Amino acid sequence: MDTLAYQPENCWTHYTSSQERVAMDGTAQEYLDFLSQCKTERETIAWLVDQAQQVGFSENLSADQVMISWRSKALVLVRRGRAPLSQGLRLITAHADTPHLDLKQHPLHEECQVALLKTHYYGGIKKYQWLARPLAVHGVVVRKDGQVVPVCVGEAESDPVFTVLDLLPHLSRKQREEVVDKAFVGEKLNVAVGHEPLDAEGQDRIQALVLKLLHSAYGIQEEDLFSAELQVVPAGKARFVGLDRSLLGGYGQDDRLCVFAAWRAFMNAPISEHAQVLVVWDKEEIGSDGATGAKSRFMEYALADLVDHWEPTSKLRHVLQRTKAISADVHAPMDPDYQDVHDKHNAALLGFGPVFSKFTGHGGKYGASEADAEYVAWFRNILAGENIPWQMAEMGKVDEGGGGTVAKDLAVYGMEIIDFGPGVLSMHSPFEISSKADLYATIKAYGAFFCS
Ligand code: MN
Ligand code: MN
Numbered sequence: 001m002d003t004l005a006y007q008p009e010n011c012w013t014h015y016t017s018s019q020e021r022v023a024m025d026g027t028a029q030e031y032l033d034f035l036s037q038c039k040t041e042r043e044t045i046a047w048l049v050d051q052a053q054q055v056g057f058s059e060n061l062s063a064d065q066v067m068i069s070w071r072s073k074a075l076v077l078v079r080r081g082r083a084p085l086s087q088g089l090r091l092i093t094a095h096a097d098t099p100h101l102d103l104k105q106h107p108l109h110e111e112c113q114v115a116l117l118k119t120h121y122y123g124g125i126k127k128y129q130w131l132a133r134p135l136a137v138h139g140v141v142v143r144k145d146g147q148v149v150p151v152c153v154g155e156a157e158s159d160p161v162f163t164v165l166d167l168l169p170h171l172s173r174k175q176r177e178e179v180v181d182k183a184f185v186g187e188k189l190n191v192a193v194g195h196e197p198l199d200a201e202g203q204d205r206i207q208a209l210v211l212k213l214l215h216s217a218y219g220i221q222e223e224d225l226f227s228a229e230l231q232v233v234p235a236g237k238a239r240f241v242g243l244d245r246s247l248l249g250g251y252g253q254d255d256r257l258c259v260f261a262a263w264r265a266f267m268n269a270p271i272s273e274h275a276q277v278l279v280v281w282d283k284e285e286i287g288s289d290g291a292t293g294a295k296s297r298f299m300e301y302a303l304a305d306l307v308d309h310w311e312p313t314s315k316l317r318h319v320l321q322r323t324k325a326i327s328a329d330v331h332a333p334m335d336p337d338y339q340d341v342h343d344k345h346n347a348a349l350l351g352f353g354p355v356f357s358k359f360t361g362h363g364g365k366y367g368a369s370e371a372d373a374e375y376v377a378w379f380r381n382i383l384a385g386e387n388i389p390w391q392m393a394e395m396g397k398v399d400e401g402g403g404g405t406v407a408k409d410l411a412v413y414g415m416e417i418i419d420f421g422p423g424v425l426s427m428h429s430p431f432e433i434s435s436k437a438d439l440y441a442t443i444k445a446y447g448a449f450f451c452s
Helices: 018-037 041-054 173-177 205-218 222-227 253-268 298-310 316-321 373-386 407-411 436-450
Strands: 065-070 074-079 089-095 100-111 114-122 135-142 148-153 191-194 228-234 239-241 247-250 275-281 324-327 355-357 416-421 432-435
Touching (some): 018 239, 018 247, 018 253, 041 065, 041 074, 041 135, 041 253, 065 298, 089 253, 114 205, 114 228, 135 222, 191 205, 253 275, 253 432, 298 316, 373 436, 407 416, 432 436
Parallel strands (some): 089 275, 089 324, 324 416
Antiparallel strands (some): 065 074, 100 114, 100 228, 135 228, 247 432, 355 416
């Protein structure tokens, strides 16, 4: 009877050969380098475009390997399959945006001999996690003449960093009595950027020196900050965590963990029956709205252009309706210190492979995209055929909260889509944690899907 009961499989005891462990370590190091280098959606898309170009992807829609990017923030990569497009795609989608602090439009001011940059946070953050830690600024400033000036300060050893100041415990009596949401307010997330006055002491002389330094480094003036996208992110590199180096720590793993896993799987995949598609979105963390989010028409238009070039007699709607897709986004596995927010019978564990969420949403499945039982069955068969560990879970207890992904925005086309991605602990924090073994299994799972 024992074989009738379901047992999830631990990736660490599944992948034991030295060959596999060497591959696992190499992949993890590559992933950490990617995470250290790509801290914004623009940097991630630029990295992907560069990598794709190196292996022959181009914007030539008549070629077999096509790359279509949008506003430097979203991307579609397509590899032609043996079957016509009208038989559907094998599509994996992930998002490249991550929670951070955006500079306000009028960011620069000074108070009490410190020049500060005002911010408006982006995405779901716990504000206190952004205080009293080294921060970097990444992004672009676009000058009136249209020139795009890239900015990245705080990553090189010789760079200065920035920081949001925190209140000393000695004077925090009132703050300690507040609920967390009230104790840390968005308007206090100001980034220290200078202290020395220009020339002599006086009104606004500290911010004057900051402006002078910005001008000499980037040729910009204060008005140029109106046409800038500057993001404050945690400074420093992604690292191995733990004496056994089994955990991967770094900023932005939701969802660059899936971007990387899907990209690696896509690049490793041979030409297969169905056309393989990788779609990377922006704005998922704030509801997928706008021109570069999953609710936009970008993917639809890109695929329509492709159908026009490759198969003008086929209908895009049929291509989409016959598509099988993965919403590759990270999952919240059991947190060892906060197990009470999970239903342990339906929670994922770090190290047990990528996690299916048959549905997302919250409270009564509100706002959910739900995969059909038929699709889950099809997928189980694919993974069983390749002997890849995976798990099935629901994020958190019923009524504890919840969340959505881009799955629902793609499900509207009638494609079969399911959320499937590795677990991340400390999600949305400046230092998210994933499992080296899960990354390895996830790449294998996505690869099996692309070749299905
Ligand atoms: Mn996500
Ligand atoms: Mn998220």
